Amino acid sequence: MQEYFNFDEVEKKWTTRWHEENLYKTGDDPNKENYYVLEMFPYPSGNLHMGHVRVYSIGDVIARYKRMQGYNVLHPMGWDAFGLPAENAAIKHGNIHPQEWTWKNIDNMRRQLKAMGLSYDWDREVTTAKEDYYRWTQWFFVQMYNNGMAYKKESTVNWCPSCDTVLANEQVVNNACERCDTEVESRDLEQWFFKITDYAEQLLEDHKLLDNWPEKVKIMQKNWIGRSEGMRIKFSVKGVDEELEVFTTRPDTLYGATYMVLAPEHPLVKDLTKGTEMESKVEEFVARVKRQKEMERTSAESDKMGLFTGGYAINPVNGEEIPIMIANYVLMSYGTGAIMAVPAHDERDFSFARKYDLPIKVVIQPEAREEILTAADMDEAYTGNGYLINSEEYNGLSVTDAFAKMGKDFEAKGIGNLEVNYRLRDWLISRQRYWGTPIPIVYCDDCGVQPIPEADLPVKLPHDVEFSPTGESPLTTVEEFVNTTCPACGGAAKRETDTMDTFVDSSWYFLRYLDPHNEAEPFAKEESKNWFPVDQYIGGIEHAILHLLYSRFFTKVVHDMELTDAVEPFTNWLAQGMVLKDGAKMSKSKGNVVDPEEILAEYGADTARLFILFASPPEKDLEWSEKGVEGADRFLNRVWRLVSDNLAGLKKVDADYQIDNFSKEEKSLHRALHVAIKKVSEDVGERLNFNTAISAIMELTNEVYSYLNDRKSKDTNYQLLKDVMEKTVLMLAPFAPYMTEELWEELGQEGSVHRASWPEYNKKALQKDEITIVVQINGKVRDKLNVPAKISKTDMEEKAMDRERVQEYLAGKEVIKTIIVPGKLVNIVIR
């Protein structure tokens, strides 16, 4: 046996054997429970980065641990292979096709993942850009078109001028493109949408089922969905035969409405101003607001701009005539695009009213205030609780009671309806780019919009395309693609040329893994019963809204299509932290990138994995440290040497012994073993705290070293040592799969360590004969003493009191009381 761990040799040896034995094939033992662990699949950029190393190391430890625990484990890997960088690379380099670029990257990254020793079932590899996958993405689209979940409409959408395509709302961050950070523009276009808003309530409601999701992420999604309860109230408009509807969360302040505001895009604006002296002014104003960037318009700090339209609305409760304004701070995309303004009790309305000198009428009186609140002494809106004033029969009611009573009354009188509104918009899925799933729709002059029949799927993405971005989909230039026949009438028709957002591809890949070779359906329902939902999902928090919300939506759609019983895709989600170097995220521009390939070449996969799991708990950010990597390497070699140095002795015996006549040192080592098993099992299995699990194994290893050092001249108990080493190797196996496999073989074991059972601890072995208790005087530790483990409370107190040191402290003082925590401490309170 080598004296040190030669990772290169060992990795080569076991990579081959594992492949030959198909060791990580998904289990199908009917006597075992199933467990599905999944990490977010990568975009094939070409090379792994440290973030990948971290997330896949975490997933692999869980997969390996669960296998050893006796589960059938589904642990698959694939490629989020459609997307812009492939096209951009093609444009930049001129001579490489996006497909070729992608396939090449996948090959390289697959090689890198394999080098990391990850236990994937590669037979289930899924690639979203392959026909056998996107065919089913299209199939889902057609199903969704047929049940009304996919539809086309013209609206104002976000356009990224750098990516030359529209974006979904979720892909716009601070008014900039989530991918390239370019400021987005608004365009009015006809686009395809998924009706995610139909599921707004359920997406919120079902957060309840996601106990083990980070609270933060649920809050982010909740904010994004933006549910608010309120009322839709109808105002009549003076002199115009039309009603003006507003949405408000404060119907209780209706008596305080002193003006109305329409979004500049509101259709009523034209009706109100047509032919009036205001017409040209209003038109000018609308044009000005439209020129304003979305950012300026929707930022809380920016100035509110408004203009009187000349029209008046009638307050339905008291008949008051109130002026109708238009203003930039009211958005057409939320609610009805119009509001009733209650400046006394809404901050935005207040600042607008002050700026344009509009009346302010107080209708809520703060409970705590003695004198009556008036508009004159307000310098900000009062939005808190209180009771109603200036509101006729509702005077004196609390805000909550008024809301309830007015809601009921207004509904009865036909003034308004209780309504729930959401900030969430439908998901815009069309993209004007080449490298994506074609939308399976044709347009026929006679039959209109026609989905492609199932039998004709996939609509293949043509290969030879001039894909330089022009703002229109590159597919429009491919005549063989565009010109087709109508599936309904057989006449000439044209294909949809937009492709789908790649987030569509990744919204259901976790379902395809269940049954990746199924040619008849996206997956068999039976397989979803076996494996779905994912028991443990792992990935970056940057997808808190995007991918995770879309996947939840998709799962609910698939559920309602009766293809699965599950309503949520990911039972547990671990959001892993970033990998930092010098306190900052690794990036090319900062020049602080550490290439995983170099680390693997220098230290091997086991060391790289061990370090990245040891340096920090998985959900926190991790500071990369070359010294830390060396430390991990040192530890693995310490374990290796324990086996190699004692191999002769270990080979002679079995791990079989009676503890009854163990020496003190042997007992202590035996106990340390079982303490470690308990700790590691809990940390890996329940807490997912791999850093402390590894430190527990290190402590055990340190115990073995001190045991061997203490006994230099005496006999080593090889039976015990063998047991300790076997179990150390088992516990280390999920972290360092190569080295442990080699040691397992050296220890004379048959079969793979990764098919062996996880060790169990013995409760009895954890017990101590003698324990150390602490004696405190007034809460300060003053003495420690060793006592039998089974000592009674009174004996504890007695022994503590007997101590010389304690007596010194007690001299001349009065003992007020003593607190005794069994097995831990005695605290003597003196005065």
Added chain:
RNA sequence: GCGAAAGUGGCGGAAUUGGCAGACGCGCUAGAUUUAGGAUCUAGUGGGCUUCCCCCGUGUGGGUUCGAGUCCCACCUUUCGCACCA
């Protein structure tokens, strides 16, 4: 502005239920081994001090408690999310 999380040695971090703060690792110091270096092993390593005794110590200030890193209140700093959504 609102919301959430965090703040512990020189560094990464541990302390799971209110009970010995600093496990484990890095770094550092000393010793052993070695021709030397590296590697390895052993011991030490929060600060102070009248040095084996005591005092101080988990962002700051207060509080609850026999006892607080942990609970409560106020504040500071950092990170993240939201930010005219009616």
